[in-house]
Amino acid sequence: MASEVGVGAARVARRGGTGTGRTRRTRRSRSTAFSWAMAGPNTAVVALFLLLPLGWAVWLSFRDAGTFGPTRFTGLENYRRMFSDEVFWQAVVNTAVFTLATVPTSILLGLGLAVLLDSALPAQRVWRTVIYLPIVLSGLATALIGSLLFEQSIGIVNKLLAAVGVTGPDWQTDGAWAMASLVLVTVWVRVGFSMVIYLAGLQDVPRDLYEAARLDGAGAWQQFRQVTVPLVRPTTFFLVVLNVIYSFQVFDLVYAMTNGGPGFATTTLPFFAYQYGFEQRQQGYGSAIGLVLFLVVLAFTALQWRGQRGAVQGGA
Amino acid sequence: MTAGGWLSGCAGLTGGGSGGGGGGRPGTLSVITWASDAEAAVFRDLADRFGSENDVTVDLQVIPFEEVQTTVDAQLQAGDPPDVFRVTYTDLGRYSTTGQLLDVTPYVDDAAAFIPAFWQAVQTDGTPYGVPHHTDTTAIVYRPDLLQPAGITVPTSLDEAWSWEEFAEVSDALKASLPQGVFPFVYDWQQFGAYRWLTWLFEAGGRLLDDDLATAVVQSPEGLKALEFTQRFFTEQWVPRNTSVKSTTYPDAAFIGERTAMAFVGDFLLPGIEAEVDFDYQATFQPRDVRASSDLGGNALVATAESANAELAGEFLRFMVTEDAMTEWCARTTELPTLQSLVGQDLGYEVRPDLMPVFVEQATTLTEEDVAQVTVPAFSQVNTVLLDQLELAFLGDQSAEDTLAAIAEGVDAAIAG
Numbered sequence: 001m002a003s004e005v006g007v008g009a010a011r012v013a014r015r016g017g018t019g020t021g022r023t024r025r026t027r028r029s030r031s032t033a034f035s036w037a038m039a040g041p042n043t044a045v046v047a048l049f050l051l052l053p054l055g056w057a058v059w060l061s062f063r064d065a066g067t068f069g070p071t072r073f074t075g076l077e078n079y080r081r082m083f084s085d086e087v088f089w090q091a092v093v094n095t096a097v098f099t100l101a102t103v104p105t106s107i108l109l110g111l112g113l114a115v116l117l118d119s120a121l122p123a124q125r126v127w128r129t130v131i132y133l134p135i136v137l138s139g140l141a142t143a144l145i146g147s148l149l150f151e152q153s154i155g156i157v158n159k160l161l162a163a164v165g166v167t168g169p170d171w172q173t174d175g176a177w178a179m180a181s182l183v184l185v186t187v188w189v190r191v192g193f194s195m196v197i198y199l200a201g202l203q204d205v206p207r208d209l210y211e212a213a214r215l216d217g218a219g220a221w222q223q224f225r226q227v228t229v230p231l232v233r234p235t236t237f238f239l240v241v242l243n244v245i246y247s248f249q250v251f252d253l254v255y256a257m258t259n260g261g262p263g264f265a266t267t268t269l270p271f272f273a274y275q276y277g278f279e280q281r282q283q284g285y286g287s288a289i290g291l292v293l294f295l296v297v298l299a300f301t302a303l304q305w306r307g308q309r310g311a312v313q314g315g316a
Numbered sequence: 317m318t319a320g321g322w323l324s325g326c327a328g329l330t331g332g333g334s335g336g337g338g339g340g341r342p343g344t345l346s347v348i349t350w351a352s353d354a355e356a357a358v359f360r361d362l363a364d365r366f367g368s369e370n371d372v373t374v375d376l377q378v379i380p381f382e383e384v385q386t387t388v389d390a391q392l393q394a395g396d397p398p399d400v401f402r403v404t405y406t407d408l409g410r411y412s413t414t415g416q417l418l419d420v421t422p423y424v425d426d427a428a429a430f431i432p433a434f435w436q437a438v439q440t441d442g443t444p445y446g447v448p449h450h451t452d453t454t455a456i457v458y459r460p461d462l463l464q465p466a467g468i469t470v471p472t473s474l475d476e477a478w479s480w481e482e483f484a485e486v487s488d489a490l491k492a493s494l495p496q497g498v499f500p501f502v503y504d505w506q507q508f509g510a511y512r513w514l515t516w517l518f519e520a521g522g523r524l525l526d527d528d529l530a531t532a533v534v535q536s537p538e539g540l541k542a543l544e545f546t547q548r549f550f551t552e553q554w555v556p557r558n559t560s561v562k563s564t565t566y567p568d569a570a571f572i573g574e575r576t577a578m579a580f581v582g583d584f585l586l587p588g589i590e591a592e593v594d595f596d597y598q599a600t601f602q603p604r605d606v607r608a609s610s611d612l613g614g615n616a617l618v619a620t621a622e623s624a625n626a627e628l629a630g631e632f633l634r635f636m637v638t639e640d641a642m643t644e645w646c647a648r649t650t651e652l653p654t655l656q657s658l659v660g661q662d663l664g665y666e667v668r669p670d671l672m673p674v675f676v677e678q679a680t681t682l683t684e685e686d687v688a689q690v691t692v693p694a695f696s697q698v699n700t701v702l703l704d705q706l707e708l709a710f711l712g713d714q715s716a717e718d719t720l721a722a723i724a725e726g727v728d729a730a731i732a733g
Binding site for chain 2: 260
């Protein structure tokens with residue numbers, strides 16, 4: 001774009017003019033057209049695959065719509081039904097618990113591992129790869145690995161515990177332990193991602209700050225608390241937003257590991273929406289649930305964004 | 317009509333757009349199915365044979381069972397459906413009542429050739445929207461080495477099947493004799509199989525729906541008896557606790573993993589079990605109460621109304637239920653035929669042919685009344701209601717009465733649409 005503007009300015013100069021109203025308008029319109037041309041493909045993709053389905057979901061959420069056949073406008077009926085559905089509220093609580101359990105854990109562990117692997121540790125690249133590996137596997141593959149690990153009768157975890165004389169937890173039939181198994185697999189998957197992002201963030205921390213801190217008598221923990229943590233705050237913000245969105249969207253793990261059970265103990269909002277939208281073929285009701293999920297994530301992200309922007313501008 | 321006659325009816329097909337406005341390629345028949353390894357192999361062979369005999373290409377897409385419904389639904393919604401797909405009898409009504417399926421009347425030469433219950437299962441308001449491809453049913457496989465030490469003798473005929481009381485005594489005896497961590501049995505009601513709980517309801521003489529198939533009647537003494545008995549599976553620890561209806565642990569896995577002495581399994585699971593275990597196992601009949609019963613297993617093949625190759629699709633269905641094709645299918649998959657002419661015949665089962673008579677006889681306990689209740693258009697929603705509520709009754713503290721009330725409420729809502 002810069003070169004295009006430059007060419008336009010040179011032409012204006014050759015004609016001996018420096019900005020009549022007409023040339024300014026022409027320049028602006030060319031610049032605008034070029035901007036649209038550059039943004040066009042992405043805008044089209046976003047409109048086609050994001051905004052259009054979103055609008056469609058909004059439309060469906062106000063209708064009695066199955067998978068096939070005609071639909072009927074029912075106003076707020078789907079929302080009224082949803083807010084009076086006990087399982088919906090349990091799904092809200094489950095999603096919140098899952099998010100609170102996974103986001104801080106995977107971020108803190110990721111930061112710890114990043115600091116560790118940023119130092120002079122032997123075989124750094126091997127460790128980084130091993131820790132990062134789960135994130136490149138498909139969600140369903142990791143979920144199946146999770147199923148093998150946490151099957152409570154013949155699963156690997158309980159077999160190992162039994163080998164050392166410990167009776168393993170009821171991973172599949174106790175609600176709290178079933179949720180714990182989802183959290184553990186999620187943290188295992190996500191910690192590598194957090195670690196890699198933090199490793200990049202740590203490169204932006206000036207080394208002389210550590211030197212100055214050491215001269216002031218700061219120990220390793222104080223350097224971490226007073227230098228590292230504040231200076232990677234933008235990275236932390238980025239990870240919090242991404243992880244919260246990920247946690248609110250957890251589906252494949254629930255689908256493959258617990259099927260929402262036992263009872264409804266691990267039924268999360270995306271799984272609840274899927275059950276109605278696809279398994280039960282009530283796409284109107286499923287869309288309403290999905291829309292509430294969308295609004296919650298949107299509101300949370302906006303809140304985080306505003307809060308973080310203020311903090312960063314205020315001087316981290 | 318003989319198999320040869322049916323086959324000759326297929327002769328001379330060239331494929332090509334004889335049908336509606338779907339997106340299929342002329343001369344290519346698109347088929348979507350799920351399949352076990354054994355099923356996939358025979359499905360491919362039969363599809364290739366149909367293709368070579370008719371000079372067409374059969375594009376067979378094998379996808380996991382859990383993904384079939386969403387895949388087919390999405391393609392139907394997008395107006396680009398497969399020409400043919402495999403569907404459970406319990407889900408067929410959802411498609412047929414919404415105009416998604418081809419009326420296959422022209423492609424069925426002799427409706428009376430099918431076992432009536434399965435012919436009924438593919439009809440909606442008297443119109444056939446598919447062909448009953450095969451059936452399967454549940455029986456008990458057991459380990460003699462674990463039953464004999466407990467002094468248990470096993471029924472050898474349907475008439476001698478254990479009563480519920482006897483089955484409870486057997487389970488108690490096994491519980492007392494089995495090593496720690498091994499359970500008396502496991503039942504096959506996980507996930508999409510939640511409806512198999514109805515076998516106990518039917519055995520007790522109960523019904524899920526009334527005669528008009530419009531209202532739930534599960535809140536009955538028979539319903540209470542069935543639910544309280546099946547709750548005992550968990551309270552008495554006759555089954556591993558992690559094999560409830562929402563579990564991802566299936567009965568064949570528990571049996572193969574030597575966690576149970578007996579397993580209620582469909583005959584289609586025998587090839588997988590046979591390949592994995594190195595202990596002896598035999599088969600016997602499901603327990604009976606007021607009557608014997610079983611579940612409506614197996615699947616139909618259907619063609620889509622919008623198929624661009626409707627005629628070719630219809631002929632493919634005709635081919636797949638010829639005596640020859642059905643015999644080969646059943647022999648290689650250890651599944652049961654739906655043609656009356658093949659019932660009682662030696663089909664040459666490739667895996668454990670000695671056990672198959674038990675499954676064949678067990679399948680005869682399914683009545684047309686049972687079939688009608690599990691093939692209502694909303695049955696996939698009914699199955700979800702059973703899944704949710706039975707889980708609460710088995711693993712939660714929901715009482716039998718409350719569970720039946722919740723099932724009745726959910727089923728009524730599903731039926732009402």
